[in-house]
Amino acid sequence: MSADRVVIGGSTGFMGRYLQERWRRQGREVVTVSRAGADIRWSDQAAIDRAVDGASLVIGLAGKSVNCRYTPANRAEIVRSRVDTTASLSRAIARAAAPPPLWVNSSTATVYRHADDRPMTESTGEIGSGFSVDVARAWEQALFADDLPATRRIALRSAIVLGHGGVLEPLKTLSRLGLGGAHHDGRWPVSRGRRAAGTAHLPGARRGRQRFSWVHIEDVARAIDFFERTPTLEGPVNASAPHPVDDREFMATVRRVLGVRIGVPMPRWMLELGAIGIRTETELVLKSRWVLPEKLTEAGFVFRYPTLEAAVRESFDRAAAAQDAGP
Structure with missing residues (x-):
């Protein structure tokens, strides 16, 4: 194995595929870890140990998608898949004779509270409550649990990630059907069980005013x-573009880039029924996420896609180019 080795845990998802292709093009050795379809399986701790020892960078991305209904079984798997895989990487780093100098592990900007009054930064942000926040906190606790003095650790609190694929694909389809309007919050009956589990979304910003933080x-x-x-950057870092928008502007931008003139607003009752039908949760579009990249900006990072329209246009243009290229 080469000295410039990157280990990606959770390599088969949207971000994992993008990163491994990018780094292999740059000539870096990439070792992937996943449940299947990777160089190493999560069940093979000895192989993970060998890959991590001497690596220059470890990336942790693993975790069951939150794009599902929050049933007890799914909630347990969402937490387990994040905490167990993060702990596996931590064990490997602790055992390494030559530990990696940097470990970047996924977290989520959802750790902050529903915010429509002011933006959340690493220094001033307020941690929220509920199941999704509990997941983020457990994930970060697993990252920082062990004493790893030779390895700098960063919890990547990502906003909604845009690109070719991911969240934009279903929105593209809905927009072309005329259903790409703003997502309107409102009242919806919530069971006692969902309240107890922390999975109930209570009415917040109205008429598509919930903030939408994103990053390309x-x-x-x-x-x-x-x-x-x-090397001065460590701890939680917000991965979010410096110019968040609200939901109305986000959906209007998607329609404009696609050349779609009409977008019917989606009221809460319609969103809830649709979410039940496609087995997901309305929190994903109704929670107001207002996040700014304070640490990155202060450290001098310059975003290639600081504004939304350029990011959406690049994502759709790249998708069209890939389709034109064929198999």
């Missing part, structure tokens, strides 16, 4: 490169 996938990759060159 290229800037996430560039931020990781920046972390390697900037």
